[in-house]
Amino acid sequence: MPSSTVPRAPLGAPHARVLGVGGYRPTRVVPNDEIVHRIDSSDQWIRERSGIAERRWAGPEETVAAMGAIAGAKALAQAGVTAERLGAVVVATSTHFAQLPAVATDIAERVGARGAAAFDLGAACAGFTHGLALAADMVRGGSAEYVLLVGSERMSDLIDHDDRATAFLFGDGAGAVVVGPSPTPGIGPVVWGADGSQRSAIEQTASWLELREDPGRSFPALTMRGQQVFRWAVYEMAKAARDALDVAGVTADQLDAFVPHQANLRIVEALAKAIGLPGEVPIARDVVDSGNTSAASVPLAIERLLSGGEAPSGGLALTIGFGAGLSHAAQVLTLP
Amino acid sequence: MTTITTQQALVITGISEILQEVAGTPAEDVTPEANFAEDLDIDSLTMVEVVVAAEERFSIAIPDAEVKDLVTVADVVEFVRRVTG
Numbered sequence: 001m002p003s004s005t006v007p008r009a010p011l012g013a014p015h016a017r018v019l020g021v022g023g024y025r026p027t028r029v030v031p032n033d034e035i036v037h038r039i040d041s042s043d044q045w046i047r048e049r050s051g052i053a054e055r056r057w058a059g060p061e062e063t064v065a066a067m068g069a070i071a072g073a074k075a076l077a078q079a080g081v082t083a084e085r086l087g088a089v090v091v092a093t094s095t096h097f098a099q100l101p102a103v104a105t106d107i108a109e110r111v112g113a114r115g116a117a118a119f120d121l122g123a124a125c126a127g128f129t130h131g132l133a134l135a136a137d138m139v140r141g142g143s144a145e146y147v148l149l150v151g152s153e154r155m156s157d158l159i160d161h162d163d164r165a166t167a168f169l170f171g172d173g174a175g176a177v178v179v180g181p182s183p184t185p186g187i188g189p190v191v192w193g194a195d196g197s198q199r200s201a202i203e204q205t206a207s208w209l210e211l212r213e214d215p216g217r218s219f220p221a222l223t224m225r226g227q228q229v230f231r232w233a234v235y236e237m238a239k240a241a242r243d244a245l246d247v248a249g250v251t252a253d254q255l256d257a258f259v260p261h262q263a264n265l266r267i268v269e270a271l272a273k274a275i276g277l278p279g280e281v282p283i284a285r286d287v288v289d290s291g292n293t294s295a296a297s298v299p300l301a302i303e304r305l306l307s308g309g310e311a312p313s314g315g316l317a318l319t320i321g322f323g324a325g326l327s328h329a330a331q332v333l334t335l336p
Numbered sequence: 337m338t339t340i341t342t343q344q345a346l347v348i349t350g351i352s353e354i355l356q357e358v359a360g361t362p363a364e365d366v367t368p369e370a371n372f373a374e375d376l377d378i379d380s381l382t383m384v385e386v387v388v389a390a391e392e393r394f395s396i397a398i399p400d401a402e403v404k405d406l407v408t409v410a411d412v413v414e415f416v417r418r419v420t421g
Contacts, residue, residue: 228400230384
């Protein structure tokens with residue numbers, strides 16, 4: 001007679017937390033004045049609608065893998081964890097332009113985590129916070145002792161540089177964290193979801209197959225319905241953010257930082273207002289000189305708040321990622 | 337000049353208060369003919385804030401697809417009349 005149970009179940013840590021963070025910002029700074037001529041715009045118009053003054057665009061050597069590996073190595077160093085101890089390398093990205101293999105395998109090799117599980121995660125601008133939930137569950141579930149979670153993007157490859165609605169919004173870069181075991185809770189329950197009825201709100205103008213069938217068409221690019229996204233990102237995400245606080249047992253006045261996806265400063269500030277965030281809670285505003293770096297935006301913003309002394313190590317941060325899908329994931333975490 | 341009904345006047349007052357709150361627009365600028373973008377300097381994202389506030393105030397739903405057709409204050413007045421019957 002077959003046995004109905006597996007003799008050994010995985011044993012995880014009691015809790016998980018973020019142990020270190022690292023970022024990589026491309027060397028080339030692109031101010032608004034450099035892009036306005038292609039979109040019949042102005043520095044003032046861009047600043048008023050997005051708060052963005054400049055962004056960084058990656059050069060040929062600054063690949064998704066190269067940037068992600070540098071950010072990952074910094075996160076490992078800050079965490080004091082060696083790469084051999086990583087059980088998994090998870091990479092959130094929408095701009096790795098090869099269907100296979102996963103760029104996570106390249107990043108794992110570059111940081112010295114040969115042998116670790118390595119895979120990519122596709123949840124667009126919400127990819128990092130999805131990955132954070134997954135990494136915490138992996139550590140608690142026993143499938144990895146330590147997880148390197150990377151968000152790495154070259155949005156400059158995915159945007160239509162002549163689209164005046166989106167060309168100014170996006171930037172490139174990478175951010176990473178190490179998630180590992182903790183005796184106390186360091187990552188709160190995730191509040192996440194997707195609304196596929198709004199999947200056309202942010203999408204690619206054509207699929208790769210459509211490009212193959214009609215090589216004369218323009219290269220597929222990101223396109224976005226700005227008003228629809230703004231409404232969802234502010235009002236629906238305010239509910240998700242409040243839910244993430246509630247399920248973590250945290251009140252807004254206990255927060256040491258609010259780190260929403262850096263989509264647009266107007267969204268960041270309207271979201272903070274809609275949540276009812278107390279005025280003294282520091283708000284990440286990395287978007288002003290990084291643009292929207294999609295899956296890299298939350299870890300880059302965390303790294304900046306910490307390195308600039310705006311938020312304390314060990315403090316509580318509310319993070320929320322949101323984007324194409326429309327997908328979102330939010331959680332409270334203890335800052336590394 | 338067309339006659340303004342009581343309901344229309346109430347909606348205009350409501351829009352005026354919303355614009356004051358969201359964008360600091362002076363009440364005297366909010367006429368039926370006023371174009372949100374060109375006369376009142378309301379950009380597309382601020383318009384979303386106005387729309388969401390109008391939904392709450394007038395207990396209506398304004399779908400995303402309809403927002404682009406709300407060009408003047410009178411367009412909102414007409415929309416509210418249409419959906420509240």
